[in-house]
Amino acid sequence: MEYRKFSGLDRRVSVLGLGTWAFGNDFWWGKQSDEVSLDVLEKAVENGINLIDTAPIYGRGHSEEVVGRFLKKRGQRDKLVIATKLGLDWTSGKLFNLKRAAMLREIEASRRRLGVEVIDIYQIHWPDPETSIKESAKVMREFYEQGLIKAVGVSNYSVDQMKEFMNYCPLHSLQPPYNMFRREIEEKILPFCVENNISVLSYSPLHGGVLTGKFFFDNVAVPRDMVRKNLDDLKEPKFSVNKKILLELKKIADSYGKSLAEFVLNWTIHAKGITTVLVGARNKKQIQQNFGCLGWGIKEEDIKKIEAILDKRKKLLNL
Ligand SMILES: NC(=O)c1ccc[n+]([C@@H]2O[C@H](COP(=O)([O-])OP(=O)(O)OC[C@H]3O[C@@H](n4cnc5c(N)ncnc54)[C@H](OP(=O)(O)O)[C@@H]3O)[C@@H](O)[C@H]2O)c1
Incomplete structure (x- = not known):
């Protein structure tokens, strides 16, 4: 495992972090047994994941x-x-709530559920259209100054939103979506984070399993959970284009003796500006397979081939 410096923390973090959205066992990802989730956590930490x-x-x-x-x-x-x-x-029926009173309630509830005194990285999940960034940033600053949290993070923020936030509170990290099919952050967000020493925990590196290729080549049916049934990339007309593109990427992965999942994760952890990649895993087998992305690198000439393949996808899909 490789470990990297994380802004605000005195401990380095593993380049692969474990995402636990599916452990919620609800309509988003469908059924998930707690015992299996605990096994995944054990396996992840045993193999060097510390985030x-x-x-x-x-x-x-x-x-x-x-x-x-x-x-x-x-x-x-x-x-x-x-x-x-x-x-x-x-x-409350309103999805977003970053009012001061709600934030004070939330931090106590999270500390209780996690059983921790201090939260290492505390992140605003999404901006709240009805609360100013100033108001929520000031509360995050209080948490930070009180020592309740070690690093202040935001997620799904634009550059302008981060700039506004930084007027009122130190900002240590951003959690944005990033994978081979979703590269919007490369243009402005990643350069801004690099320049401002903001660590990046990127999410959905496998695009919810799409980039493992299993829905295209292994006869795995697309699950009817909320995450996958709504993914355009798993529906026509995108499905056929994605299949063609993934096949080309798979050929390069094969030349390294790696699965698509290992190959795609390797590309993601080495992308400029990425500190750590949050990968989801539903069972021990998946997390074990995903560790195969560590300890090797993709050659420069193949990085260029990947760029050309992904450019072709954009053209075919008019993106
Ligand atoms: N901040 C935010 O707004 C936000 C949004 C999304 C995610 N996140 C964070 O990022 C984490 C990871 O993102 P994600 O869960 O969306 O997606 P992801 O890592 O792109 O995909 C994870 C899913 O892919 C499948 N998978 C994983 N490894 C596999 C393997 N080796 N072979 C075959 N299938 C495999 C599993 O689902 P199946 O087995 O069911 O196919 C797994 O749940 C989340 O858990 C969460 O912590 C944050």
């Missing part, structure tokens, strides 16, 4: 509770970096 990302909205507190159970069982709290979030509310 675990969760959020209250993942199963309405359930994912945080599972991570809390794991921390209690495992001990060695100080060896792990726990990232969670706030700002998505399932109780």
Whole structure:
């Protein structure tokens, strides 16, 4: 495992982090047994992952509770970096809530569910259109100054939103989507983060499993969960184009003796500006396979071929 410096933390973080959205066991990702989730956490940490990302909205507190159970069982709290979030509310009928009172309630609930005194990376999950960035940034600053959190993060923020936030509070990290099919952050967001020493935890590196190729080549049916049934990339006309593109990428992956998942994750952890890649895994087998992305590199000439293949996809899909 490789470890990288993370802004605001005195501990380095593993280049592969474990995302625990699916551990929520709800309509987003469908059924997930807690025992299996605990096995995945154990396997991940055994193999050197020290960063675990969760959020209250993942199963309405359930994912945080599972991570809390794991921390209690495992001990060695100080060896792990726990990232969670706030700002998505399932109780009021309004999804976004970054009002001060809600933020104060949320941090207490997360600390209780996780069983921790201090949250290592605390992230605003999405901007709240009804609360100014100034108001929520000032509350994050209070948490930081009170020592309740070690690093201040935001997720799904634009450059302008980060700039506004930084007027009122130190900003250590950003959590944006990033994978071979979703590269919007390369243009402005990643350069801004590099320039401003903002660590980046990128999410959905396998595009919800699309980039493993399994829905295209292995006869795996697209699950009817909320995440996958709504993905355009798994529906025509994109499906056929993606299949063609993934086949070309798979040929390069094959030349390294790697699966598409290992190949795609390797590309992602080496992308400029990325600190750590949050990958989801539903069982021990998947997390074990994903470790195959570590300890090797893609040759420069193949990086160029990947660029050309991904450019071709954009043209075919008019993106
Ligand atoms: N901040 C945000 O707004 C936000 C948004 C999304 C995600 N995240 C974070 O990022 C984490 C990861 O993103 P993600 O869960 O969306 O997606 P991801 O890592 O792109 O995909 C994970 C899914 O792909 C499948 N998979 C993983 N490894 C596999 C393998 N080796 N072979 C075959 N299938 C495999 C599994 O689902 P199946 O087995 O069911 O196919 C798994 O749940 C989340 O858990 C969460 O912590 C944050």
